Amino acid sequence: MRAYPAQPLRLALVLVILVITGTLSSGWGDPALAAAPPAHHVLAALGDSYSSGEGTPPFDPADARCRHSSQAWPRLLTTIDSSISIDLFAACAGATTDALSSSFHGEEPQLVQLRQATPAPDIVTITIGGNDAGFSQVIVSCYTWKCFWTGNDKRERDYVNKELPDSLVASYTAMRTAAPGARILVVGYPSIFPARQSKNTCKWLSNTERNQLTILNRQLNQAIRRSAAKADVEYVSIDRALRGHEMCTKDSWVAPISLFSPGRNLSAHPDADGQAAIAKAVDHYLDSHDR
Numbered sequence: 406m407r408a409y410p411a412q413p414l415r416l417a418l419v420l421v422i423l424v425i426t427g428t429l430s431s432g433w434g435d436p437a438l439a440a441a442p443p444a445h446h447v448l449a450a451l452g453d454s455y456s457s458g459e460g461t462p463p464f465d466p467a468d469a470r471c472r473h474s475s476q477a478w479p480r481l482l483t484t485i486d487s488s489i490s491i492d493l494f495a496a497c498a499g500a501t502t503d504a505l506s507s508s509f510h511g512e513e514p515q516l517v518q519l520r521q522a523t524p525a526p527d528i529v530t531i532t533i534g535g536n537d538a539g540f541s542q543v544i545v546s547c548y549t550w551k552c553f554w555t556g557n558d559k560r561e562r563d564y565v566n567k568e569l570p571d572s573l574v575a576s577y578t579a580m581r582t583a584a585p586g587a588r589i590l591v592v593g594y595p596s597i598f599p600a601r602q603s604k605n606t607c608k609w610l611s612n613t614e615r616n617q618l619t620i621l622n623r624q625l626n627q628a629i630r631r632s633a634a635k636a637d638v639e640y641v642s643i644d645r646a647l648r649g650h651e652m653c654t655k656d657s658w659v660a661p662i663s664l665f666s667p668g669r670n671l672s673a674h675p676d677a678d679g680q681a682a683i684a685k686a687v688d689h690y691l692d693s694h695d696r
Contacts, residue, residue, distance in 0.1 A: 449493035449526035449584070450479035451505070451515045455594060456496035456532045460660045460674025462667075470510040471497035472670070476677050479530055481684035486691070493522045498670070501536045502572045505579060519583040529580060530590045530641075530687070534573055534629055538565050544618065544673050548662040552614040558621065565624050570632045577636035589638035592687060593626040595647045597659050597673055607653035609662075639694070646686040647679055658682060 450456050458464070458474025465473040473494060474480075483489050495515045497504060505515045512518070519529065535541070543561065546552060553561070580589050598619050599605050602612040610618075626644060633640040650658035658679035660671040675683060 444488065446489045446528050447492045447524055447526045448479065448482070448489050448528045448530065449519055449522055449587075450477075450491060450496050450530050451493075451519065451580070452496040452530070452532040452592075453500040453504075453536055454496075454498035454674060455535065456530065456592070457494075457498050458680060459498045460671045461677050461680055462671070468497075468510075468512065471512060474680075476680050478675075478680045478684040478687065481681055482688055485684055485688045489528070492524060492526055493518055495519065496532070499536060500533065502533055502576045505533070505576050516579055516583045519580065522584075525586060526584060527587050528590065528691075529584050529587045530592055531576075531580065532592045532594065533576060534569055534625060535594055537569055537572060538621075538625055540621070540625065541673065543621070544662065545664075547614050547618065548609050549664070551611075552617050558617055561621060562624060565621065565628050569625075570628050570635075573629060573632035574636050577633060577638045581636065581638065589636075590641050590687070590690075591629060591633040591638055592641045592683075593629050593643055594622060595643050595675065595679070595683065596622055596645070597647065597652050597675075598622070599651045599654050600648075604651075605653045606655060610653055641687055641690045643683050643686045646682045647675065650678065650682070 454460075454472065456477065456479055457472050458477025458480070459472050461474040461476035463474070465475075473496070477494075477496070479491060479494065479496070483491055495512070495518045497510055497512060497515070500509055500515070503509070507514055519526075538561065543552060552558070577589060577591060596619065598610070598615050600619070602615060605612075605615055623644075626642070630640045630642070647658050650656055652659040652661065652673060658676050660668065660674050660676055662672045663669050
């Protein structure tokens with residue numbers, strides 16, 4: 406029988422033991438080579454009631470007029486993704502694009518707050534434009550009598566398509582200047598009325614009016630999307646975030662229309678389930694558009 410040297414055999418045995426016990430590896434167990442934890446992101450939330458959390462009371466007493474809610478989707482975003490924290494929550498109910506550069510409800514202009522934010526955010530979100538277009542007044546007119554009681558919705562469509570975009574482009578460009586190192590996420594508005602009349606449970610909303618409101622909301626989002634592209638910022642579509650749970654459906658995630666307090670201001674705004682759905686939609690965008 407052929408004899409083999411003992412030393413190579415012992416060396417081979419040691420190597421096998423080291424591999425089995427994990428002492429010798431290709432770096433999988435090496436802390437220095439382990440996967441790095443996700444980077445931390447600081448977020449600033451600007452805009453109107455669709456970011457402040459209108460529809461989900463109670464509201465922060467410190468800024469009651471802006472109606473900041475703990476269940477607002479920008480705040481819920483931080484519970485979905487622990488790598489995100491909010492440094493600035495400047496969104497304010499009723500805000501128009503003017504609130505970015507002018508004081509509103511006793512608060513400093515939102516752009517001033519953004520420039521002064523410390524630490525500087527690396528993600529800035531905004532919903533804006535709906536109040537400029539008078540969308541809430543249109544909805545109330547639908548409830549109290551009929552939509553576009555003049556019989557012509559052309560004026561609203563002309564404003565959204567021809568006048569609003571200039572204000573939006575200027576606003577988004579100013580945000581880039583105020584936060585030059587941040588990703589600017591322009592978040593659209595969800596569709597809050599059912600896509601089909603068969604799903605509509607509201608007796609006050611006719612099929613024609615439902616179509617008018619749906620088309621106006623779509624055109625508003627299209628104007629926002631085009632303006633975001635022109636200003637070279639990101640657009641986040643949440644059109645379908647409330648799909649199947651719009652206002653006037655059996656399982657609505659939108660506060661119903663009310664003309665009386667305390668429900669008046671909540672009207673046509675996402676409730677807690679709606680806010681959670683929007684937060685998930687924005688989080689999905691961030692996950693699928695990582696930079």
